[in-house]
Amino acid sequence: EDKVVQSPLSLVVHEGDTVTLNCSYEVTNFRSLLWYKQEKKAPTFLFMLTSSGIEKKSGRLSSILDKKELFSILNITATQTGDSAVYLCAVDLGSGNTGKLIFGQGTTLQVKP
Amino acid sequence: DAGITQSPRHKVTETGTPVTLRCHQTENHRYMYWYRQDPGHGLRLIHYSYGVKDTDKGEVSDGYSVSRSKTEDFLLTLESATSSQTSVYFCAISVRGPDQPQHFGDGTRLSIL
Numbered sequence: 001e002d003k004v005v006q007s008p009l010s011l012v013v014h015e016g017d018t019v020t021l022n023c024s025y026e027v028t029n030f031r032s033l034l035w036y037k038q039e040k041k042a043p044t045f046l047f048m049l050t051s052s053g054i055e056k057k058s059g060r061l062s063s064i065l066d067k068k069e070l071f072s073i074l075n076i077t078a079t080q081t082g083d084s085a086v087y088l089c090a091v092d093l094g095s096g097n098t099g100k101l102i103f104g105q106g107t108t109l110q111v112k113p
Numbered sequence: 114d115a116g117i118t119q120s121p122r123h124k125v126t127e128t129g130t131p132v133t134l135r136c137h138q139t140e141n142h143r144y145m146y147w148y149r150q151d152p153g154h155g156l157r158l159i160h161y162s163y164g165v166k167d168t169d170k171g172e173v174s175d176g177y178s179v180s181r182s183k184t185e186d187f188l189l190t191l192e193s194a195t196s197s198q199t200s201v202y203f204c205a206i207s208v209r210g211p212d213q214p215q216h217f218g219d220g221t222r223l224s225i226l
Binding site: 004031034036041043044045068085088090099102103105106 | 153186203
């Protein structure tokens with residue numbers, strides 16, 4: 001059974017802290033791993049990772065993939081209250097031309113002032 | 114903005130009634146997806162479409178049907194709603210192809226009493 005597991009499930013930090021969110025996966029077929037941020041409504045896309053060891057970066061957020069150990073991390077440095085959200089990890093199973101995603105449970109991050 | 118509109122945004126109905134949710138997109142994207150989001154489960158794929166009249170099942174398709182008679186609309190139907198189908202439903206599109214990130218609508222909150 002294809003599975004994506006995120007940890008921790010929830011996290012409370014103070015502004016300025018650095019956080020690391022984890023995503024591990026066991027899937028029969030792998031095309032890419034994606035990170036999304038979900039505030040009140042729609043998940044919004046952050047990163048897509050396809051190759052091991054290549055860091056993707058956007059401002060204070062960065063992510064990296066390890067295809068040998070089957071995990072990815074999302075780092076957020078100098079956290080701000082606006083980073084409070086649910087962070088979702090998903091794996092694209094690469095099923096032909098379908099784009100099927102398997103999501104983890106999400107990590108709820110709360111950043112306190 | 115991926116140009117996705119979901120309707121209705123909220124709905125409360127009774128067990129046994131039929132319910133149809135609509136996902137409308139304005140940019141003729143071929144790939145469309147329906148997910149449900151429940152606490153502890155992340156997002157789970159219900160059905161997806163890869164073109165007009167071309168649909169297939171996802172991981173939690175029991176009790177749901179879909180139709181896509183034109184490119185811009187993807188309908189999700191609960192033929193006889195049950196309380197276990199109370200959830201938040203998200204529509205997503207793949208803007209540049211099935212191997213590219215999906216973009217999500219704002220969701221429909223459905224409560225079945």
